[in-house]
Amino acid sequence: MTSFHDFGLDAAITRALAEESYATPTPIQAQTIPIVLSRRDVVGIAQTGTGKTAAFALPILHYLAANPRGRERKSCRVLVLSPTRELSGQILESFRAYGRHLRIATALAIGGVSMGNQVRALLNGVDVLVATPGRLIDLVKSNALRLGDVECLVLDEADRMLDMGFIHDIRKIVAKLPAKRQTLLFSATMPRAIAELAAQMLRDPAHVAVTPAASTVERVEQRVIRVDRPEKPATLVDVLRSETIDRALVFTRTKHGADKVVRGLQKAGIAAEAIHGNKSQPQRERVLAAFRKGEIRILIATDIAARGIDVDGISHVVNFDLPEVPETYVHRIGRTARAGAAGIAISLCAGEELALLRDIEKLIRMPIPITGDRGHARREEVRASVRRADRPASQPKSQNRQSQNRQSQNGKSQNRQWRRDAAPASGEMASVAFMRGGFMAKRNPAPRGPNWRSHAKGS
DSSP states (O other): OOSGGGGTOOHHHHHHHHHTTOOSOOHHHHHHHHHHHTTOOEEEEOOTTSSHHHHHHHHHHHHHHHSOOOOOTTOEEEEEEOSSHHHHHHHHHHHHHHTTTSOOOEEEEOSSSOSHHHHHHHTTOEEEEEEOHHHHHHHHHTTSOOOTTOOEEEEOSHHHHHHTTOHHHHHHHHHTSOSSOEEEEEESOOOHHHHHHHHHHOSSOEEEESSOTTOOOTTEEEEEEEOOGGGHHHHHHHHHHHSOOSOEEEEOSSHHHHHHHHHHHHHTTOOOEEEOTTSOHHHHHHHHHHHHHTSOOEEEEOGGGTTTOOOTTOOEEEESSOOSSHHHHHHHHTTSSOTTOOEEEEEEEOGGGHHHHHHHHHHHTSOOOEEEEHHHHHHHHHHHHHHHHHSOOOOOHHHHHHHHHHHHHHHHHHHHHHHHHTSOOOHHHHHHHHIIIIIHHHHSOOOOTHHHHHOOTTO
16 A cells, blocks of 8 residues: 555545645555454554554544444443553544544543543543543443443553553453454564463454564664763763753653652753653643653653653653663664654663663664763772872882881880780789780780881881
C-alpha cells in the first residue's frame, strides 16, 4: 500500500488524513490496517514512534462509520487501554483528529483527576473510551461503566503495562468483556509473559512485526560516559552546557531522583522541570505543554514518560540513571530521532551500573561507545593529591639538623618522664607506673640510634 486511499477507508477519514498531511502509510500501518479491517485479531510488534496508533485507530473508525448504532448508557463500543495518562491522552487526540468529520463520541478515563467529569461523560454512552487500567476498574466498581457492549479491545504498549504491574487489572477487565469481540495487542517488545497473555486473550491472531524486537532507532547516535555516582550531577551540567540542544529529555530511576536533579540544575543556572507519578495531572499537562512549545528545554522524567511523550524536536535523551530493564532503554531513546530527524542518546554509567550496560548492549546486539570517563579522571586527580600529600617536603640541610636535634631532645625528655613515672609506688599508683614505664613504652618506643641521625621525623 502506497497511499491511504488504497485501504478503502471512509471518505470522511481520508479527508481528515489529508488535512493532517498524511500521505504514505508507515510499514506497521500498511500491514496492519487491512487485517484489522477484516475484523481479525492482531498482535503488532513495532518500535515506539512508528505509527501504531493510526494502525488501529483508522480501521476502527472505519468500522464505527460503517456500522452505526445507538449508544447504550454507561457503555462503550471500543475500549483502548494504555499504561500512562499521557499516552492515553495522545491516543484520544488521534481518534478525534482522524474522526473529526465523523459523529463519534469519545471519552478519556485516567487517574490523577476527579472522576466526576468522567462519570458524566460516560452517562449516555460513548463510541470510543481510552483509559488506564486502574481508573477503568474504579469506574466499573462504582457502576459508572459497563463492559458488556465492547466490540473491540485494544491493548497498546502491552509490555509496558506488564512492567508497571497492570497484568492483574487487565485480566479482571478482560473477564468482564464479551467473548465475541475483536482484540488488538500492540507492543514494542514480546517477552514471554506478553506472548502467554496474547495466547489467552486473542483468537487466531495475525502477527505483524515490522522491526526486530528491541532494535534501536537507527538515526540515534548513542554514547556512554563513565562517571562515579557522586559526579553525575556535575557531569550532567557539563553535558547540557556543551551540547547543542533543542530539547532534552533526562531520565532518572526514581521520582525523588528527578526532583533532586531539577534542583541541582536550577542551582547551576539551567532551567528544568520534572514530570513523574507524584505530580498532579494538571501539573503534568502544564509541564508537557510548555515542553512542546519550547518554553521548557530540559525535562526530567521517570519512565512514566518513556512511552507516551510524543514531542517533535527532542534532540537529546540523557540517561542519568541506566534502566534496570534493558527494553526500557530502547523506549527511552526512542523519544528522539522522530519523524526522520537525527538524535543523540547519552548515558551516564556509574561503576555499579556496568552490568546494566552489558545487558543493554546484549539486547541491542551492539556495543555503545564510551566517549569519556569522568570517574577515571576524578580518581586520578584524587590519587595525585594523595601522593603529593604523602611526599616529604625537601628542606635545607641545616633545617634538617635542627629538626633532628629537636626530635632528639623531645625523645630524651620523654624518657626522663617515663623513668619518673616508673619510680617505686604502692597500690594502684604502682600499677599505673608499671603500665606507663613498661607496656606503654613498648607501644611508643623512644627513637634512638642511627635512625635519629639519618632520618627526619615522619619519613
